[in-house]
Amino acid sequence: MHKILIVEDEPAISRIVEKYLIQSNYECTIASDGFIALELFSKNSYDLILLDVMMPGIDGFKVLETIRETSDLPVIMLTARELEEDRLSGFTKGADDYVIKPFSPLELVKRVDVFIKRIYGSNEISIRNYGPFVLDDKEKTMRKNNEIIDLTSAEYLVISVLLEHKNQILTRNQIIETAFSLDYEGYDRTIDTYIKRIRSKIEDDPKKPKYLQTKYGAGYVFII
């Protein structure tokens, strides 16, 4: 099931959209302003974002801009008819599609379907987005900014766990138990070696890791 983040300040609209998307088998989260949206975005992983342009506080464009700093996630903008220039504006700033209000919920769902199908394929979810990193569980491949990162299968398991709990500190044992197995008999410091190897593949400067950071005395975090 694919996860959609709905960013919309009018509950009347977001509720309806949510209802339709749920009927179409999507999992929805509603953010009522840009701030909450960015907060949710940084902590969770979504497959598509519906983003209202006109919002109090941070507007849709600002939100999109921030999202685009780290992610290529598909974003559909919801714009008012009056703001015809929004179209261009939205595009030049990186939106993938736009829908003009007032829109038919069915139409919106159809657009979402098309996107999800095109990008993730109609089948089971196998692709996960984390900022510049994209994991394909079916292929067991990872990309950073669209470049394939060549990982061994054990490395893939480790980074997969770290990304699943991005921005959360995981102890070596948590990593081992989740990535490998609960009854893994090995030495927990072996994780250090995996971290070393993964860093050398994903970090620009493995000496000063930007993503895969150490928490002294605790474990490791994937910051994104």
Add this chain to the structure above:
Amino acid sequence: MHKILIVEDEPAISRIVEKYLIQSNYECTIASDGFIALELFSKNSYDLILLDVMMPGIDGFKVLETIRETSDLPVIMLTARELEEDRLSGFTKGADDYVIKPFSPLELVKRVDVFIKRIYGSNEISIRNYGPFVLDDKEKTMRKNNEIIDLTSAEYLVISVLLEHKNQILTRNQIIETAFSLDYEGYDRTIDTYIKRIRSKIEDDPKKPKYLQTKYGAGYVFII
């Protein structure tokens, strides 16, 4: 797969257009100005050109004029709304269609689809292009940079499957089942031998395969 040349100076726009076209199974090349566009045009072969009118340096009309000296390739112009006369201008100078900015990427793709289908679509596809590799299913021949590569029929089947799923890891059994038959009774490691033989024919250095790569513990991928 048909090749599209996108001539557009704003990366924000060309990137989105490219993304959509790739999703619709087109192969895209982006030229960020008229100069590069003409350079690429003279060195490669495309099936359709998307041409922005407003560009620094040589503008779209000039580019179109030059292209028309030697080619009848379909060209779709991308024009700004303000320049309404561009329409006429564009037509009189030989454009095949035009799209007014701001445009919906989905709409643009639809237009491209219509064109490609009208012009190239009626004939059967027996020729498949994958970068420097061209397969002719009718002739059962493969070319690399226009040079015929002499393959046996089993080798052709294997590479055909790999290219059909280029950039996807295929297990030995997937290759066997797709290339040969579902009830193939043989030993799956026989695929290794085919890979060896194909590599010796298509790779510059079979020891360090650039195209037909091994995924340790998984299978093989054709990277292109």
Add this chain to the structure above:
DNA sequence: CATTTTTGTCATATTGTTGCCATAATTCAC
């Protein structure tokens, strides 16, 4: 039918992965 080419299997050589360790470097608390 004889000859050549293709196909599939196998044994062996080579390469890649994994987990561990010893030692170096870093971090933290005092």
Add this chain to the structure above:
DNA sequence: GTGAATTATGGCAACAATATGACAAAAATG
């Protein structure tokens, strides 16, 4: 700063998977 604790790193051995060359059976060729 200093020392103790913790992490980083390079290397290595055991193991697992792949690459390769040789060969015989099967097909194709003429």
